[in-house]
Amino acid sequence: MIKSTVSRRGFFGGVAAALATVGLGPKSFLFAQGRRRVTEAEYDGFAKLSSNENPYGPSDAVMEAMNYGFKYANRYGYPDGDILQKIADHHGVETDNVLLGAGSGEILKIVGATFLQIRKKVVGVEPSYGSVYRHASGVKADSIKLALLPDYRQDIPAMIDATQKNYRDVGFVYMCNPNNPTGVIVPKREIDQLLDAIPEDVPVLMDEAYHHFVTDPQYASAVPHVLAGRQVIVARTFSKISGMAAIRLGYAIAPKNLIDQMRPMGTGSISAIAKWGGATALGDTAEQEEVKRITLELRGKTTAALTQLGFDCIPSETNFFMVHLGREVRPVIDEFRKRNVLVGRPFPPMLQHLRVSIGTAEEMERFMTAWKEIFPNGGPKASG
């Protein structure tokens, strides 16, 4: 029953669907990928496996809640579904420990704006979610980017070492867990190891955007470290498991002293639609389980097929995975684009790996069809 709910979301929910055929927009828009104009119909026709999106969109309950939020479209300080309290309750913290952001992207920017200045440093691995490092450059801070281990895990001893050696200059440590673009987790014991070894006053930003897709029992959220009083900031988003990427809602969970420092750097400018949707999405666990189930099933099917064709896939704990091509990724991305399949951009220094987000079953079929055209002779490990 839940499955059918997820599957039948084409556009979303009954309310918006009524408007699906209304022609509102211009004939084309500036498409970020490639910076050229594409038509809306062209965009809608892509298999979109490039941005780790949830292809099913918000659940019906969340759609209903967001529509309800329109009631306060023209207001300030309106009833907001009690989103802050609900997030606090969800994690067993106080509302003083929660900061809302327009997506976890805003949270990452706020952390940068709060803890980095000229010559301060952020410590983290590369590749990872790059916006933290880009923001650091923007404010003339430095990034200490550590290489991944040969098996693509984050190098915790190197992270500890870099933090200790640069202690006076480190603004914060950044860890995306599971990591984007690799899909690999940092196990709980390694987070404990990191926090045990670095000075207690160094903030650690744990980006848990893909938290909900993890099944590995060695993984654990870092929220308990916040409750234990460590200077840990956990960033969460409604963009992935809840399918609300374009609605822009995320939050930070952190000790009050850090939230108090961060708050003035935020816009405090979250839409009523996001707040009402988020307040409902938090409790939407059956839908989330179903999105996770379908996504992991399709991930398993796709990586098995690629392995069969002779390509190594990095074992993933997220709604995307990386596959080793044995050649440069850039022309491969272009080949997919020609077939109306959008796949992940290059992630230096892993320039022979392709990141593939898990779309719908139909999109994954289009991906595999394109794959076989682009790699007619199989992969580096192909037997043929």
Place this chain on the structure above:
Amino acid sequence: MIKSTVSRRGFFGGVAAALATVGLGPKSFLFAQGRRRVTEAEYDGFAKLSSNENPYGPSDAVMEAMNYGFKYANRYGYPDGDILQKIADHHGVETDNVLLGAGSGEILKIVGATFLQIRKKVVGVEPSYGSVYRHASGVKADSIKLALLPDYRQDIPAMIDATQKNYRDVGFVYMCNPNNPTGVIVPKREIDQLLDAIPEDVPVLMDEAYHHFVTDPQYASAVPHVLAGRQVIVARTFSKISGMAAIRLGYAIAPKNLIDQMRPMGTGSISAIAKWGGATALGDTAEQEEVKRITLELRGKTTAALTQLGFDCIPSETNFFMVHLGREVRPVIDEFRKRNVLVGRPFPPMLQHLRVSIGTAEEMERFMTAWKEIFPNGGPKASG
């Protein structure tokens, strides 16, 4: 016909109205005004004349466009109604001259983050929209706050003088035009006078949040100064005339060199709902005219009644006005609150003035009824 469109918006549009009776939220929420919990029904029952809101909400066309935006709720880099190009076309500038914000509030923060640092100064009048000065304090910058003239106009010679005398330290000049909370404009010739007198490289932030309500022919937008190459940043919002306050959309129009400096300080995190709504709202001029007409009619009626009762009102060019009470405003605000009428907060140093936003006809009647109870003996100029 348009009038009936505006008038019949209770909740908004046909789409959302279908959901008006769904009970989604908790029984109460934390209400910013007074920081206490109020129920949703209690909030809905207030006459809300405290926050310069448009009581009619988004037009049907904008509601339809926002609902259409749900199509891309789960996406990044999606068709967005071509909002940036439409804003550029609307003002006859290039997209390089436009920066989107989550409300003009984010634009004001971005300007502060870009041009103020420790010991830098912002020059402007007091009272005005205070968030600029609060943000300055937050980043340890200073505010040079100039007194209004006796007739509540902004003191342009003092602004010029303060800018010249502090030239090396001035991050930017702030002007809210028309000014909030007074409702008074700075005429075009005085803006020209300011720009002619201050050094050309001092950025001037012109906050035109209430632009659409002005009728005075001496007023003009500062956008032509941007086109003329001056270091002017015009901030606009969809919160007022378009009734989208809780949707969070605004923008800056400025020379490319300023936009390029400002862009890294923004979240770039605007919802699809806001973008689609804004793209339609820009062209929604008949609805805007009607909102303006009704608002100014009710403003005229209300200020005439208060004048009749012996109270002086400051002539306003906005969807709010200030009235001189002849006594402290704080207890008067509390008296209105007891009668479920929300009016403006105190605006120091004008602590004997009350700011009243223009609500619906019904809300203004409730306001006048409460007024007569709170001031049974008329005002400072009452004849009786």
